[in-house]
Amino acid sequence: EPEVTQTPSHQVTQMGQEVILRCVPISNHLYFYWYRQILGQKVEFLVSFYNNEISEKSEIFDDQFSVERPDGSNFTLKIRSTKLEDSAMYFCASSELQGGTDTQYFGPGTRLTVL
Amino acid sequence: SQQGEEDPQALSIQEGENATMNCSYKTSINNLQWYRQNSGRGLVHLILIRSNEREKHSGRLRVTLDTSKKSSSLLITASRAADTASYFCATGSNAGNMLTFGGGTRLMVKP
Numbered sequence: 001e002p003e004v005t006q007t008p009s010h011q012v013t014q015m016g017q018e019v020i021l022r023c024v025p026i027s028n029h030l031y032f033y034w035y036r037q038i039l040g041q042k043v044e045f046l047v048s049f050y051n052n053e054i055s056e057k058s059e060i061f062d063d064q065f066s067v068e069r070p071d072g073s074n075f076t077l078k079i080r081s082t083k084l085e086d087s088a089m090y091f092c093a094s095s096e097l098q099g100g101t102d103t104q105y106f107g108p109g110t111r112l113t114v115l
Numbered sequence: 116s117q118q119g120e121e122d123p124q125a126l127s128i129q130e131g132e133n134a135t136m137n138c139s140y141k142t143s144i145n146n147l148q149w150y151r152q153n154s155g156r157g158l159v160h161l162i163l164i165r166s167n168e169r170e171k172h173s174g175r176l177r178v179t180l181d182t183s184k185k186s187s188s189l190l191i192t193a194s195r196a197a198d199t200a201s202y203f204c205a206t207g208s209n210a211g212n213m214l215t216f217g218g219g220t221r222l223m224v225k226p
C-alpha cells in the first residue's frame with residue numbers, strides 16, 4: 001500500500017541553524033501538508049501546498065518557514081534559523097483531493113530537536 | 116472547548132472490553148476523521164465520516180457522528196493490547212485544506 005515517507009526520522013540541530021525536512025508524498029496525490037506536534041500537545045497545521053504554491057498557512061508558518069517541491073516526488077520544509085521552540089515532531093501529509101474534504105495520509109514524522 | 120476536543124483524556128480497560136472515545140467540535144464540518152498514534156510514532160488514518168453520514172463501521176471500529184450536537188464517538192469493540200495508543204479526532208471543512216485536531220485520548224488496554 002502506498003505511503004508517505006519522511007527523512008530523517010530524527011534531526012538534532014543547534015539553535016540558529018537551518019534545517020530541511022524531507023517528505024515523499026503518495027505518488028498520485030496533488031495536495032501536500034506539513035503539521036507539527038510539540039511533545040504532549042495537539043497536532044497543529046502549518047501549511048498546505050497545491051499546484052506548486054502555498055494554498056493555506058497558519059500563524060505558526062512565519063517567514064522562518066518555507067516549503068518547496070524541488071522535483072516530481074519530494075516535498076520539503078525548511079526552517080531558516082531554528083529556535084528552541086521549534087523542537088517538535090513534524091509530519092508531512094498528502095491527499096488526492098482538497099484537504100478539508102478528503103483523507104489526509106500522514107508520514108511517520110521527523111523529530112526535530114533544537115539545542 | 117476548542118475545535119476537536121476528545122474525552123476522556125485517558126482510558127484504561129481490560130483486553131476484550133469495548134472502548135468508547137468522544138469528540139466534540141464547534142464549527143461546521145465537511146468530515147470528521149479519526150487517527151491513531153502509537154507512542155512517538157506517526158498518525159495512522161482509521162476512518163473518515165462525512166457530515167451527511169451518521170454511522171460508519173470498519174472492522175472492530177464503529178464511528179458515529181451527530182452534527183446537531185457537534186459530536187462524534189469512536190467505539191473499539193473487543194479491544195486488544197495492540198490497540199494501546201492515542202486516538203485523535205480531526206475535522207475538515209469545505210472552506211480550507213487543514214485538518215483541526217483534538218487533544219487526543221490515551222487508551223491503554225491491559226492484557
